[in-house]
Amino acid sequence: MQLKNDLLLRAALGQPTERTPVWLMRQAGRILPEYRAVRERLSGFKELVETPELAAEVTIQPVDLLDVDAAIIFSDILVVPEAMGCTYEMIEKRGPIFPKTVKTAADVDSMRVANPHEHLNYVLEAIKVTKRELNGRVPLIGFAGAPWTIFAYMVEGSGSKTFSQARKMLYEAPELSHTLLRKITDTTIAYLQAQVEAGADLIQIFDSWAGILPPAHYKEFSYRYISEICKALPNVPVTVFAKGAFFSLADFAQLDCQVIGLDWNMNVQETRQIIGGNKTLQGNLDPCALYNDFAGVERETKKMLDAFGGDRHIANLGHGVYPDTDPEKVKCFIQTVKEYSQR
Numbered sequence: 552m553q554l555k556n557d558l559l560l561r562a563a564l565g566q567p568t569e570r571t572p573v574w575l576m577r578q579a580g581r582i583l584p585e586y587r588a589v590r591e592r593l594s595g596f597k598e599l600v601e602t603p604e605l606a607a608e609v610t611i612q613p614v615d616l617l618d619v620d621a622a623i624i625f626s627d628i629l630v631v632p633e634a635m636g637c638t639y640e641m642i643e644k645r646g647p648i649f650p651k652t653v654k655t656a657a658d659v660d661s662m663r664v665a666n667p668h669e670h671l672n673y674v675l676e677a678i679k680v681t682k683r684e685l686n687g688r689v690p691l692i693g694f695a696g697a698p699w700t701i702f703a704y705m706v707e708g709s710g711s712k713t714f715s716q717a718r719k720m721l722y723e724a725p726e727l728s729h730t731l732l733r734k735i736t737d738t739t740i741a742y743l744q745a746q747v748e749a750g751a752d753l754i755q756i757f758d759s760w761a762g763i764l765p766p767a768h769y770k771e772f773s774y775r776y777i778s779e780i781c782k783a784l785p786n787v788p789v790t791v792f793a794k795g796a797f798f799s800l801a802d803f804a805q806l807d808c809q810v811i812g813l814d815w816n817m818n819v820q821e822t823r824q825i826i827g828g829n830k831t832l833q834g835n836l837d838p839c840a841l842y843n844d845f846a847g848v849e850r851e852t853k854k855m856l857d858a859f860g861g862d863r864h865i866a867n868l869g870h871g872v873y874p875d876t877d878p879e880k881v882k883c884f885i886q887t888v889k890e891y892s893q894r
């Protein structure tokens with residue numbers, strides 16, 4: 552189906568746009584009272600993720616309420632370990648935990664390469680329902696975690712400041728680590744290809760825990776698998792967002808992907824120089840800039856837009872929007888991008 556607003560796709564592919572497209576990582580979620588209303592009727596986060604009609608409803612909420620230029624399918628990166636046999640629980644106000652972690656050769660052996668049509672069909676259904684209900688208003692972004700970030704949760708068993716259990720495994724058992732990363736990568740490739748078949752218009756890979764690895768480990772245990780995933784998705788624009796991976800940007804310039812996401816620590820001009828002119832950059836306002844008053848939000852957003860200079864840019868935050876952000880400030884960010892970037 553023809554998209555009515557294809558700014559995101561054109562910007563990703565380096566085609567001219569009348570203005571800079573804008574969306575927010577984690578736009579579907581707790582910042583919206585309308586999301587919390589849906590969520591409160593349910594047993595928990597997983598019921599929402601696993602019920603395609605409800606997932607579609609909250610996916611579309613930010614398009615209706617915030618007027619963003621893209622929808623991102625409501626799901627989580629942790630559905631992948633679950634499909635492989637490592638189930639998660641989402642604990643209110645604390646985050647995810649995995650009752651059974653993956654550490655030994657027997658644990659790794661017990662993990663399966665998931666078949667997306669069998670083990671993740673609820674996400675594919677949610678994409679189909681969302682595409683139907685969006686009716687071409689804006690593109691739909693599909694996503695998955697990078698294998699290293701998924702590995703980190705499976706081994707650690709929860710969020711962590713250091714993920715020292717996961718990093719320890721890379722030193723103690725590098726081959727076993729690769730065996731697990733291989734299974735995660737194979738699952739992720741099949742899953743993302745299925746998302747594209749189901750209707751996803753662009754794919755984003757989240758490497759949320761990129762920044763905790765030393766550069767050599769990053770190259771060996773993360774970058775090479777991301778590179779493989781990009782190569783397996785030749786027919787759709789791909790965004791790689793690796794938080795904290797400033798040390799790997801020269802490698803990222805070589806990826807078969809169209810867009811590189813910047814976190815708020817990354818210097819825009821330096822990143823552009825390293826990446827070169829053939830990729831689009833996405834980002835990178837500090838999520839905390841949205842705690843400013845309205846004039847401050849406007850000022851910081853304009854500064855960010857000036858740094859990117861208009862072309863080959865998708866406006867976003869440097870990481871997910873924080874749950875206690877005032878939706879009116881989010882709207883101010885979006886409106887400022889739309890008005891100030893008019894060409």
Ligand SMILES: Cc1c2[nH]c(c1CCC(=O)O)Cc1[nH]c(c(CCC(=O)O)c1C)Cc1[nH]c(c(CCC(=O)O)c1C)Cc1[nH]c(c(C)c1CCC(=O)O)C2
Nearest residue numbers: 576577578579580596623624625626627628646757759871
């Ligand atoms: C690391 C990571 C996770 N999940 C995700 C990442 C990568 C992006 C990043 O770095 O932020 C990705 C994610 N999670 C969610 C989305 C939905 C789409 C969107 O971006 O709007 C996306 C893209 C929903 C969610 N995933 C989660 C919520 C909150 C759960 C709730 O409704 O109570 C939502 C809306 C829960 C979640 N899921 C995860 C954690 C650590 C937590 C708890 C802390 C938190 O809330 O941020 C794992």
